[in-house]
Amino acid sequence: MHTFQMLRAQTPDDAVRLAAAGADSAPRPIRFLAGGTTLVDLMKLDVEQPQQVIDINRLPFDQVEQTADGGLKIGALVRNSDLANHPLVMQRYPALSQALLSGASAQLRNMATTGGNLLQRTRCVYFRDTATACNKRQPGSGCAAMDGFHRNLAILGISDQCIATNPSDMNVALTALEATIHVQGAGGARMIPINDFYLLPGATPQRETVLAPGELVTHVSLAAPVANAGSTYLKLRDRASYEFALSSAAVLIGVNGGSISHARVALGGVGTRPWRSPEAEAVLQGAAPNVDTFARAAAASVRDARTHRDNAFKVDLIQRCLVQALKIAVSPARRSA
Numbered sequence: 001m002h003t004f005q006m007l008r009a010q011t012p013d014d015a016v017r018l019a020a021a022g023a024d025s026a027p028r029p030i031r032f033l034a035g036g037t038t039l040v041d042l043m044k045l046d047v048e049q050p051q052q053v054i055d056i057n058r059l060p061f062d063q064v065e066q067t068a069d070g071g072l073k074i075g076a077l078v079r080n081s082d083l084a085n086h087p088l089v090m091q092r093y094p095a096l097s098q099a100l101l102s103g104a105s106a107q108l109r110n111m112a113t114t115g116g117n118l119l120q121r122t123r124c125v126y127f128r129d130t131a132t133a134c135n136k137r138q139p140g141s142g143c144a145a146m147d148g149f150h151r152n153l154a155i156l157g158i159s160d161q162c163i164a165t166n167p168s169d170m171n172v173a174l175t176a177l178e179a180t181i182h183v184q185g186a187g188g189a190r191m192i193p194i195n196d197f198y199l200l201p202g203a204t205p206q207r208e209t210v211l212a213p214g215e216l217v218t219h220v221s222l223a224a225p226v227a228n229a230g231s232t233y234l235k236l237r238d239r240a241s242y243e244f245a246l247s248s249a250a251v252l253i254g255v256n257g258g259s260i261s262h263a264r265v266a267l268g269g270v271g272t273r274p275w276r277s278p279e280a281e282a283v284l285q286g287a288a289p290n291v292d293t294f295a296r297a298a299a300a301s302v303r304d305a306r307t308h309r310d311n312a313f314k315v316d317l318i319q320r321c322l323v324q325a326l327k328i329a330v331s332p333a334r335r336s337a
Helices: 012-025 039-044 080-084 087-092 094-101 106-111 114-118 170-176 278-284 291-301 313-330
Strands: 005-008 030-033 052-055 064-066 072-075 180-185 188-193 216-222 229-236 247-256 259-268
Touching (some): 012 030, 094 170, 259 278, 259 313, 278 291
Antiparallel strands (some): 072 216, 229 247
């Protein structure tokens, strides 16, 4: 681990000011520290080598609040366990609660934060091993995963530079719920729809989000729940706990008069970012909520899949996962009032 300067922000403006001041003079990055469940690990591995670390744990971002329009405001410092077990989340956004509870371990969920989860880095073994080639970690060095171990890596949104998956469960659910990310930086505050927040790897896999250097995530907002809609998060993995998804699906389905009136589909474990599937949604919209419709939607979701030697099985696995998630979501027991 490289030496670094540790600073503590007392207010949001203080955090942004410290980050801006450090960015002007530091040869290495500036990083914000909340739970540290990803950042500290990567610092120990020398993957992350920040010049300054700014502790933001004293900032007032640790609340979950209902908004005037019936939605939800989730502070960036809300711990994953608190968010998963919050009564409003469990009642109105069950897919989000399920996604959070399926991730990591109880100990990690007690530390990990909403903002940190939004920004967590891939678990590709080559990204985390500085002795191997990784364009995400060191642009231009190559991608050892292409011909190496890639069973758990992406089949959607990949490029010739990177096939690493986004590892989050929470972000898949937030994508289906069409969350908005609120950030504050030297240029002021801005709101970013989650589908615009993450970048495809393309030729610049080291850039994972649209955040500018020194921008701070302050909170996430969710719209009011869709009436008469069901939702779920289904995760398929090699073992029952403390394991990343091989395939997962978050779905939000509204049914009215025997047809699907609202459809949102997001996939995990298969994309280079939390993967919204407008192709599946287009098949579902206006169709009958039955297994044939679900199978056609699942097939549409992998229309653009690109596989490698050991991860081609994910094409079938994610379709099975999505069909089952849709069956669960349209069941009467899952419908909201």
